[in-house]
Amino acid sequence: MAQANPDYTTHLPGGQHWSLRLRRGTTMTLTASEPDTNVGLLLYNPENLLERLNLPDTLKCQHTFKLTRGHCLYSDMGRIFASIIEDDLGWHDSVGGNLHAHHMIAKGWRPVTFQAALNDRTQTGHDSFLIELAKYGLGKRDLAANLNLFSKVAADDDGNLSFVPGHCNAGDAVTLRFEMDTLIALHTCPHPLDPASEYPKRGVDIALGTAPAPDENDVCWQHCEENARGFENNRLYHLGAA
Template structure:
């Protein structure tokens, strides 16, 4: 699905997250966030928390089993571990996003790319996804025990039917590929643009992403995400009851 146009009166802010860096912020209920793969081949790893009670966070198993899927695209919702919906994927020009593989760590990055610390490379240092997310989580009193499965936007991973081996699809996301997330409750978002852990490229080659935030329309009764699965309808109801309190 093509990304809809954003009217200037609804646009609130834009920000570019450079390649191999990280970002975090509070996205309010009723806002939408478009994430753009500027150059193609990006990976954006995201975590989600309830800012009012940070023990509530994104739950990968519930998100997948409730929607009978092993990948994410338009129509899917991202669930918390309280059965509520952080956000819904309302538009997607890429078509497949990985929720299974998590992020790279320092050991994996060193094995794949060698060592390039800040003291030697400055802003060209090699950053891994785990440490990048920990930097952002630390700003909100969160730490290692709060790390969990991420949503890896723009990355496609499939499994062999015979033995379940996972395969990374290089070049899956084109330049200008977009994903729109509509937030159904106040959400703390942490994001890393480090390469996907299964990316076979032997060179460290992260890509930047663009964030565009705007005021979204409230989900209607016939909303695609609300009606994608019966479980989503119940998730919306749980979320609306929470917001009403």
């Protein structure tokens, strides 16, 4: 599901990170380069950095454990940062969290420092976010629960979580449409539950474009009553009455 005639394209290799400000009406299509790619994602309001992605509210208001086409990504102010308008996978992990150094040690993944390998180091998702957030004056206190695009985590009857290998194939893609100006931080570090025997480096292609503003017939608007209220909150915000 490649985006036709994108305005900008780039490739983010595995184990790397990036951040940028996207304007309202921008689309971002992420396409997995390898199977079992993972993309960690955090979102902030660049006009008020205290407003950021709130995954618990995102799940609660849309009555779901997973995220896919038709779902919206909510801020802690009840506004919609982005909508998932296209999706090849049908499931993106919202509860698995972020890779930390202790996960790597427990897995037996050998840490490789920047001094030893430059950009071929083994980076954690936690540190990747901190590096990107520091560019905007943010730090540890500003970290929130992150979304893991392309990954699937299943829960058993006892609530134990497990990574589902083979969920993501090379070429699978997901498209986000941004409903307000958004500061986005992302990384391609592995999922913390990834069972790979060695630190995996799986990259992602990124294409930026534009999309028309949604209306009441939009798949995300129509998904549930809560989303309709979320779009109304955005309308009020953009009128300057927030």
